[in-house]
Amino acid sequence: MAVLKFRVYWEEDDAVYRDVVIRHSQSFKELNDIVLKSFEFDNKHKATFYRSNDHWQRGREITLEKYDKPYVKEPLLMDQTQIGSEIKDPNQKFIYIYDFNRNWTFLLELISVSKDENQKQSYPGVIRTEGLAPNQYGTRSLLGDKFVEVEEKYDLTKGEEGFGEEGGEGGESESGEESEQEGEVDNFTEEI
Numbered sequence: 001m002a003v004l005k006f007r008v009y010w011e012e013d014d015a016v017y018r019d020v021v022i023r024h025s026q027s028f029k030e031l032n033d034i035v036l037k038s039f040e041f042d043n044k045h046k047a048t049f050y051r052s053n054d055h056w057q058r059g060r061e062i063t064l065e066k067y068d069k070p071y072v073k074e075p076l077l078m079d080q081t082q083i084g085s086e087i088k089d090p091n092q093k094f095i096y097i098y099d100f101n102r103n104w105t106f107l108l109e110l111i112s113v114s115k116d117e118n119q120k121q122s123y124p125g126v127i128r129t130e131g132l133a134p135n136q137y138g139t140r141s142l143l144g145d146k147f148v149e150v151e152e153k154y155d156l157t158k159g160e161e162g163f164g165e166e167g168g169e170g171g172e173s174e175s176g177e178e179s180e181q182e183g184e185v186d187n188f189t190e191e192i
Contacts, residue, residue, distance in 0.1 A: 009109070016133065049061070053093065063075040
């Protein structure tokens with residue numbers, strides 16, 4: 001049974017992609033699910049694929065369900081359409097749109113076809129991950145959860161703009177005494 005390997009690019013940054021493998025006899029619904037899983041998205045929104053060409057133009061639509069919108073040609077349904085039936089080119093491309101409000105767009109490109117299945121691989125599956133996936137409902141910090149640890153370790157929530165509560169005119173605290181740190185900074189700048 002033929003196994004198809006697709007590279008799935010996030011449209012806004014082609015350095016962010018996932019390689020997924022799927023049997024040619026599996027449905028577009030299964031491809032939909034593995035793409036979402038590979039980018040850590042939930043499965044709660046409308047979605048559609050478009051068969052595409054080398055210029056990323058939208059062709060035949062393969063949709064999750066028939067939506068209340070005008071269609072040029074009656075769409076195919078994901079759960080009723082085998083992927084192999086829509087492969088018209090050895091480098092077949094698809095455009096995948098998820099969540100029509102946020103309009104997440106992914107570009108899928110067929111990068112290889114294998115006649116043999118890997119017995120250790122489940123299908124569909126993710127076999128390569130490159131780049132930090134976009135956060136479905138907001139922005140994702142490059143540090144992610146580690147920032148919380150850094151924030152707690154250095155107590156970044158106290159004070160504003162990196163300054164403590166001390167400070168007054170002339171580097172004096174409320175009691176009129178010059179703080180040690182500010183005095184050291186003044187001495188250092190005088191030496192320069």
